[in-house]
Amino acid sequence: MTVNDDSFTNWMHREEIAESMIPIIGKLHREQDVTVLLHSRSLVNKSVVSILKTHRFARQIAGEELSITETFPFLQALTTLDLGPSQIDLGLLAEAYRADDRGLSVAEFTAEAVAGATGDNKIERREGRDVVLYGFGRIGRLVARLLIEKAGSGNGLRLRAIVVRRGGDQDIVKRASLLRRDSIHGQFQGTITVDEATSTISANGNEIKVIYANDPSEVDYTAYGIDNAILIDNTGKWRDREGLSAHLRPGIDKVVLTAPGKGDVPNIVHGVNHGDIKPDERILSCASCTTNAIVPPLKAMNDEYGVLRGHVETVHSFTNDQNLLDNYHKADRRGRSAPLNMVITETGAASAVAKALPELKAPITGSSIRVPVPDVSIAILSLRLGRETTRDEVLEYLRDVSLHSSLKRQIDFTTAPDAVSMDFVGSRHASIVDAGATKVDGDNAILYLWYDNEFGYSCQVIRVVQHVSGVEYPTFPAPAV
Incomplete structure (x- = not known):
């Protein structure tokens, strides 16, 4: 047998294990x-190749490929346990087991x-928990995809309705088509059917009512069997407490804005300050995409090195509010x-840092350039640190943060030397540290x-909604604080 035959045989063996997982x-x-x-990275509803690629990706952050033959025994061990709702990370289990010297079996550990x-x-x-989407644009449709994806257990968030202004003939058919196919994010993973007579979209068995209204005051959600729901406003039309309060109609308990909030509306970046949400808070904001990208790394750097001042320059993809x-x-x-x-423009992300x-206490300034790409942006974060350090130390620290800290769902890490923007379409992290581009000189660092x-x-929006709804389940092994 040749070396190539050995390699192919190994691949087929790993495919077989992935199929059984x-x-x-x-x-x-x-x-x-x-x-x-x-x-x-969730393995739910993933294909054989996706599971294998996820194992291989671990080498970028852990330094070596994670073998599926190593993780499979831990998965098998889980089936013997009386588990409750939770998230369980096979990668962390395997890593912790390697470091354990007590001689326990995989099942015992x-x-x-x-x-x-x-x-x-x-x-x-x-x-x-019932969820309503108010608006169905770029963010609204992606949030809908995520809600539908996560509805598999039947005990989490349930997308019950979408509220939009009627756009004309076959409105619901066209909106369903936009949900079904996306030029950037690809095909919807599943099936979608439309019932025009009842204004209902069925996506993977989830019945979603499309409600036509020109203003929040026109809707009584209880008439559609919706109760105690969380409404996600994707329009950005209202950003202060007074405007967003109009959504607090019969059937709606809380309002989450997918844009920076104004005034006393809390701006939440999951992983950083979601634990500060008061139980009785009914209106909150998920801040901006850029705020979510820079605040977790800023927190990580401030916790370890101290940050005396900083500037963020965002190179941002163009958005709907620009002209073709x-x-x-x-x-x-x-x-x-x-x-x-x-296009040189402004960003409010730097000033929003103080809220999240x-x-x-460091002053953070910011500016932005919109560029001709449809999705994926990059934030260049220039920091003056509280002490001198080295590039290797910063990278090792951020790699560890991405693997083991409470920010591991927000901060990802890549060492790919040829990484470009399209490589990160579909990333579920708030930001990804590019190791190759990182620069450190004494007490100055550029991420x-x-x-x-x-x-x-x-x-990030879904994580906030899960948290306030009470369906954000604990992760095991528990990440470091």
């Missing part, structure tokens, strides 16, 4: 509300590591053609942070 992962998710992760999710310690499966061709726009430069120009990270300003941000 899929039904186990699905059953744990459906029957016990357990989400199986691999270094923070797994039972100990996830003890907080078993027996008397497990939390009860919660009733599903030169035309009137209320802003100074955004009227110029988005696909043809780099009040312990950071290059990629972020999918559409999908990564939508994932």
Whole structure:
């Protein structure tokens, strides 16, 4: 047998293991509300190749490829346990087991590591929480995809309705088509059917009512059987408490804005200050995509090194509020053609840092350039640190943060030497540290942070909604604080 034959045989063996993992992962998710992760990446509803690629990706952040033959025994061990709703990371289990020298079996070690999710310690499966989308643009449709994806167990968030203004003939058919196919993010993973007579979209069995209204005051959600719902406003039309309060109609309990909030509306960046949300807070904001991209790394750097001052320059993909061709726009430069120009504009992300990270006293300035790409942006974060350090030290620290800290779902890490923006379409992290571009000189550090300003941000929105709804389940092994 040749070396190539050996390699192919090994590949087929790993494919076979991945195939056997899929039904186990699905059953744990459906029957016990357990989400199986691999270094923070969900393996639920993933294909054989996706599971293998996720294992291989671990080498970028852990230094070596994670073998599926190593993680499979931990998955098998989970099936023997009386698990409650939780998220369990096979990558962290395997890593912790390698470092353990007590001679425990995989089954014994797994039972100990996830003890907080078993027996008397497990939390009860919660009733599903109704969700309403107000607006159905770029962020609204991606949030809808995520809500539908996460509805598999039937005990989480349930997308019940979408509120839009009627756009004309076959409005619901055209909106369903936009949900079904996306030029950037690809095909919807599943099936979608439309019932025009009842204004209903069925997506993977989820019945979603399309409600036509010109103003929040026109809707009584209880008339559609919706109760105690969380409404996600994707329009950005109202940003202060007074305007957003109009959504607090019968059937709606809380309002989440997918844009920076104004006045006393809390701006939440999941992973950083979501724990500060007061139980009785009914209106909150998920801030901006750029704020979500820079605040977690800022917190990480401030915690370890201290940050004395900083500047963020965002190179941002163009958005819907720009013109395809030169035309009137209320802003100074955004009227110029988005696909043809780099457009200097402003960003409120720097000033928004204070709301999400009040312990950071350093002044942070910011500016932005819109560029002719449809998605994925990069934030260049230039920092003056509280002490001198080295590039190797900073990279090793941020790599560790991306793997083991409470920010591991927000901060990703790549060492790919040829990484470009399109490589990060579909990233579920708030930002990705580009190791190759990082620069450190004494107490000065420059971080290059990629972020999918559409999908990564939508994932952050969902995390906030899960938290306020009470369906954000604990992760095991528990990440470091």
